[in-house]
Amino acid sequence: MKTFKMGGVHPEENKISTNAAIEQMPLPKQVAVLMNQHLGAPATPIIAKGDKVKVGQLIAEAQAFMCANIHSPVSGTVNKIDVCKDIVGLPKTAIYIDVEGDEWMETIDRTPDIKRECTLEPKEIVAKLKEMGIVGLGGATFPAHIKYSVPEGKKAEYLIINAAECEPYLTSDHRAMMEHAEEICIGISLLRKALGVPNAYIGIESNKPEPIRVMTETAKKFEGIIVEPLVVKYPQGAEKQLINSITGRKVPSGKLPIDVGCVVSNIGTTFAVYEAIQKNKPLIENILTVTGKKLPSQHNYQCRIGITYNDIIRHALGELPATTGKVISGGTMMGKAISNLDAPTTKGASSVLVMDEAESRRRPESNCIRCGKCINACPMGLEPYLFSALVKNNRIEEAQAHNILDCIECGCCFFSCPANKPLTDEIRLGKNKVRAMMAAKK
């Protein structure tokens, strides 16, 4: 079985919602569609207050290069375009839509049959990804049309599909593979065609034997799709680590995967690609895991984007357990604690993780004993303890010289630290300071 060479940890997996089939989340009364749900510049609204919209109608357009189109996830009337606070309470622009019925655009194919043939040329596929507002659903929400336009002079050799789902608790990719294997494989074939690569590799951690079996069987029907079981090790699903696991190549510091001939895509994205290209359905829904050790039931939901976290919790659990300590969007390692449950979900959302008070509390911090565990754990080969000291003493240039910007913020150092030092926090602060310093120098 393949794995990456350097570092890594093994947190408790806690995949307790694997057997919960994907349910349809009922429509909320109102949705708030944020204008920056992707990496890059926010999209520009092209509708006004009072306009009637249908499901899948373009409501905000990508005008900058690094940007993605946004479509209405519901049908109804535009209530207002106003400030909306996101999950961490920071104000963003959003389009509020009052839901009325569920009227879809006529162009969208809503039949359940699977459509396999595609006559589009590679360039047309990329153009359609742009039109449909597809972004990477692995967490970074990188606009797909940019990822699949290989720059001049570079060549893609490998298409790697990330189905490692190495984050504890999350099971949305697991369920998607179990229920939509065929569609996913068609999506992968489309991406393979867009890039013109001979083979696509699906990396799945070996703690998911069922999806590995299902995907292997389905992949047999397709040309050039290879399923690669991977060692269970966090962060197996991080882009650079996955490339190393599958191809043995290493992405140099400051370079992109395409520089070593790789393009990595999340499995959730491939399903969205299938729906966009074959069914004309823009990215208006995603699959969210609602899970937590102390919850009475575990769920995987297909939700319209823009529904608030409170709506999801109300439907799934009624109300939060009294002992709730934290609600997290994402997994325990890299997820963000939600401080504002009235915030809407975005394209990149993957879970609502409810953690118990005792489980979520940080352990008390003590002094560094130079044990070096963080160095062993770092999958990027960095020295987290050193960054901690450098950042604390404001020695930002030195931190930069030690490649602090290579940190992928996976949290392995913090996880492994016996002194419970918030190393990842300190490194993130350091990265911000380095970026500020670089901006000031320009």
Added chain:
Amino acid sequence: MILTAVLVLGLIGIIFAIVLYFVAQKFKVLEDPLIDEIAEVLPGANCGGCGKAGCRAMAEAFVKQGNMDGLHCPAGGEEVAKKVAALLGCTPEISDPMVAVVRCNGSCANAVSKNNYDGLADCAFANSVYAGESGCVFGCLGLGNCAKACQFGALSMDPETGLPKVDDDKCTACGACVKACPRGIIELRKKGVKNRRVYVACRNKEKGAAARKSCIAACIGCGKCEKTCPFGAIKVENNLAYIDFNLCRLCRKCVAECPTGAIHAVNFPPLPPKKETPATGTPAPAPAPAKAPEAAPAQAN
């Protein structure tokens, strides 16, 4: 035996002393002794408030320039300026004494915590990850970067309010805290006669309702103060009032007018009871103390 050792070592010592003497003569660096004298007079805290790398660098700048134009040691104030002027033989450059003012009133009581932050205790980091415990994106995060930055022990975090507190006597207005605050809450303002100051203790630029949601003492941008001010010192921009300290005459009319108690008047004697009000009923608004946020909680729910 001992004698030989003493003689040999003594001789070596003398030879080196002679060599060192000539080397020192040859490579002597001529420095104006005035630099040392001025550096002696400067506070020596190396706070960087003057914009130079430290007090020594400032002393060099003084001597190089020969006068005090454009060079000002905020930490030393008038006293140091006079001494430096005496040494340089020029007229002292004296500017109005300034003081750091915390423009946030999001105390634990006013801006109630809606979540608990347990991450790295650093304001700059907390500011990069989320809005703050009260939900106010403009308010104090209470993790004390300003207090850590202060070289003079003039800033401390008040455990009761969760806000930084400035000791007027110790503050030298060097500006270190202003730079340290990621939210720009601290401002250097004129110290004022008898330390009396009137300022808007809020930086929230949200619309009134949104601002009040996170903090009951927030400026809601209603503009009452702007209309009341007889000197045109108050401007409301982006839902936030700002008092220009160069125009403010400390009349305190705006303080009484502010519906949320966002305008603070400090170090004033208590206001005399208002001109006998016709209604003899509730005496509630009359004894407005120096800080008047207590007037607000009624509207909390």
